[in-house]
Structures are given as structure tokens and as C-alpha cells.
Amino acid sequence: MHALTCPICNGLSGYANRECPFCGTPVGVHLPSRSLVVASEDGIEIEGRRWVRCSNRHSTGCNWMTPAELDDDILGLGSRCFAGSLVRGRPDADDTIALEKLRPASLDLRLLVYQLVDLGLPVEPYWRTDGGLAFDLLSSQTLGHPVTIGHANGVITIDLAETQDAYRERLRVNLGEPYRTMLGHFRHEVGHYYQHILVETGDGADRYLDTCRELFGDERAGYADAIERHYKFGAQADWRKSYISEYATMHPWEDFAECFAHYLHITGTIDTARESGLMLRADQVRFSMDRDLVPLESYADQPIERLLYDWKWLSTMFNRVNAAMGRRPLYPFDIPRPVVRKLGFVHKVIRESASRNTTGGLLIGPAPGR
Ligand SMILES: [Zn+2]
Numbered sequence: 273m274h275a276l277t278c279p280i281c282n283g284l285s286g287y288a289n290r291e292c293p294f295c296g297t298p299v300g301v302h303l304p305s306r307s308l309v310v311a312s313e314d315g316i317e318i319e320g321r322r323w324v325r326c327s328n329r330h331s332t333g334c335n336w337m338t339p340a341e342l343d344d345d346i347l348g349l350g351s352r353c354f355a356g357s358l359v360r361g362r363p364d365a366d367d368t369i370a371l372e373k374l375r376p377a378s379l380d381l382r383l384l385v386y387q388l389v390d391l392g393l394p395v396e397p398y399w400r401t402d403g404g405l406a407f408d409l410l411s412s413q414t415l416g417h418p419v420t421i422g423h424a425n426g427v428i429t430i431d432l433a434e435t436q437d438a439y440r441e442r443l444r445v446n447l448g449e450p451y452r453t454m455l456g457h458f459r460h461e462v463g464h465y466y467q468h469i470l471v472e473t474g475d476g477a478d479r480y481l482d483t484c485r486e487l488f489g490d491e492r493a494g495y496a497d498a499i500e501r502h503y504k505f506g507a508q509a510d511w512r513k514s515y516i517s518e519y520a521t522m523h524p525w526e527d528f529a530e531c532f533a534h535y536l537h538i539t540g541t542i543d544t545a546r547e548s549g550l551m552l553r554a555d556q557v558r559f560s561m562d563r564d565l566v567p568l569e570s571y572a573d574q575p576i577e578r579l580l581y582d583w584k585w586l587s588t589m590f591n592r593v594n595a596a597m598g599r600r601p602l603y604p605f606d607i608p609r610p611v612v613r614k615l616g617f618v619h620k621v622i623r624e625s626a627s628r629n630t631t632g633g634l635l636i637g638p639a640p641g642r
């Protein structure tokens with residue numbers, strides 16, 4: 273993830289900040305340039321377009337900017353930012369307990385959308401295209417019935433109850449998972465969406481579907497049977513030899529979504545390290561390393577092996593840092609050879625999609641003629 277800096281003093285800002293922590297300037301995220309701009313009440317003129325603060329500024333603490341002309345009259349969305357406009361379902365206005373949880377979940381959603389746009393993936397909203405991306409952010413606790421986290425035809429459903437550490441941690445332990453976060457849920461579910469639009473349908477089917485089935489298995493296998501089998505018998509004993517997680521063994525769709533999520537974990541974390549100038553120098557580390565490790569600005573033209581080589585060293589270091597704080601590893605996973613190939617496939621699909629997607633995923637305005 274990028275290091276966002278204050279446009280006035282260049283101080284480092286957190287992703288959720290609405291003010292520079294150093295000079296107090298009101299700041300907002302301008303998505304097309306992936307940077308912070310001054311977020312005054314009247315908005316700011318950028319390349320001939322006026323950008324104003326997102327109307328979710330108070331309700332969810334949003335710090336994104338949005339083009340001023342995208343008001344109620346055009347889309348019926350209010351002057352919500354692009355990430356906010358993807359939220360189709362949210363708790364009722366009087367459900368204050370659930371609304372409180374919307375705030376942290378919305379931040380994770382913005383982190384997701386930022387990264388998708390930054391990778392150049394198409395982010396086509398549901399309000400413009402049938403089957404486009406939408407998020408239903410609901411709470412099982414206040415609705416009083418289960419909210420199944422999942423994806424169907426572009427719509428991603430998230431259970432806001434999982435923003436609570438105690439609730440999520442109990443599930444994590446019960447399910448025997450080494451890692452469970454809200455951002456991880458978003459990254460996994462959006463993986464289902466991209467498998468559907470980039471691999472299984474349209475041009476992608478000719479281009480990728482055979483290889484996808486060879487690597488991940490045939491996605492036409494019965495999904496309901498797969499769930500039942502998984503929760504009854506669990507994964508085969510030697511799953512670690514060919515899967516990134518136990519959950520990935522359940523069905524070819526889950527294997528793809530897990531690998532997609534890991535690709536976002538890995539590239540997002542490497543990028544964060546690089547933006548801080550982090551590198552590992554072979555003549556300075558106290559263990560043997562065959563060369564300096566300098567994270568690249570882009571791995572687009574690199575083979576997956578290069579990305580994963582860098583990640584091996586960086587994640588080892590981050591895991592040791594966490595151990596020094598008495599915490600579980602940052603990245604509690606091993607990547608066996610078959611998963612290298614699966615991640616290589618995800619890398620290829622994302623890079624090729626980005627190079628075809630000349631708008632850079634920034635389809636922010638209404639469709640032409642609307
Ligand atoms: Zn500042």
C-alpha cells in the first residue's frame with residue numbers, strides 16, 4: 273500500500289486520517305492520483321474537475337474525495353466516494369450498534385478498492401452494469417439471523433459482526449484458521465468476483481479456463497456437496513503439499529479465491545515495505561543471504577518466482593518482528609510448489625487484465641450518455 277503524505281508538509285498520514293497528524297491540514301484521498309489532497313469544505317479543483325469530500329465523512333469516517341457533479345440527481349447515491357458508492361446494502365438508520373461497525377469495515381473496503389484500482393483491475397460498479405461489483409455490509413448480531421459471507425453475481429456480502437476482535441477470534445480458533453481479518457474477507461470474496469468476470473466468462477474463458485481447471489480443479493464440481501464434505505471430514509492430511517490453506521481444499525472456487533487473496537496480501541505488504549525504503553542488505557544481515565533484497569516498484573514484468581523470492585525474505589523478517597513482540601507470525605503460511613504455479617496464474621490474469629484495462633480501473637463517472 274502506498275505511503276500517503278500530506279500535500280502541505282509531506283508528513284506521513286494514516287489511511288483513515290482526515291487531518292494531517294503533523295500540520296493539521298484537512299486531507300482527503302484522491303483516487304485517480306492515489307494521493308492526498310487538501311480537503312477543504314468547498315472542495316478542490318483538480319485537472320478541471322471539482323472534487324468534494326465524501327458524504328459518508330461523518331457516518332463512516334470516510335476520508336475520500338468524490339467528483340462534485342456526482343450528486344443525487346445523477347445517480348441517486350448522494351455525493352459518496354467511489355468506494356462508498358459500491359455499498360448496496362447497509363444496516364438500517366436506527367440500528368446504531370451495527371452502524372458503529374460500518375466504520376472499520378468501510379476502511380477495509382476502501383483499502384481493498386484502492387489496491388484493486390492501483391493494480392489496474394476493472395472495478396465496474398453495480399449501479400452502472402448488471403452483475404457489477406456491490407457490497408452488502410450487514411450484521412448478523414442485530415439482524416438476529418446468520419449473514420453468510422460470500423459472493424454471488426458481483427454482490428459481496430460481509431458480516432459486520434466480524435469487525436469485533438473477540439467474535440472474529442473465536443471463529444478463527446473454532447475453524448482452526450491461522451489468519452482471519454476483515455480485509456482478508458474482502459480480498460477473498462473479491463477473488464470470486466474476478467474469477468467469474470476475468471476467467472470464466474467473456475474472452476477470459478477462451479484465454480484462461482483450461483489452465484485454470486488444470487491448476488485449481490474443475491469449478492463445475494458440486495459446491496453444496498463440497499461444503500458438506502469439508503465440514504464433515506475436513507481436508508486431506510497432506511493438504512499442505514498443494515494448497516495455501518485448509519479452506520482452499522474445499523472447492524476449486526475457494527482455492528482460486530484464497531490464492532487471489534494471498535496475491536493481494538503479498539503485493540500490498542511488499543509495496544508498503546518498499547514505500548518506506550526498506551531493503552535487506554546481504555552484507556548487513558546476520559544470516560546468509562545470497563544477494564541484497566530490494567523490493568520493486570512493479571512486479572508486472574517479473575515472473576512470479578521473483579515476487580515470491582522477495583516475499584520469502586520479507587515475510588520471514590516480518591514474522592521475526594512479530595515474534596519479538598510476542599505475537600503470532602504476520603504471514604503464517606508456507607507456499608508449496610503447486611501454489612507457486614497457482615499464484616503465477618493469478619499474477620498473469622491480473623497483469624494481462626490491467627494492460628487491457630486502459631482506463632486503469634477508474635470508471636468513476638456515470639456511463640457516457642446516461
Ligand atoms: Zn501536513
Ligand SMILES: [Zn+2]
Pocket residue numbers: 326327328329334335336352353354355356
Ligand atoms: Zn467515502
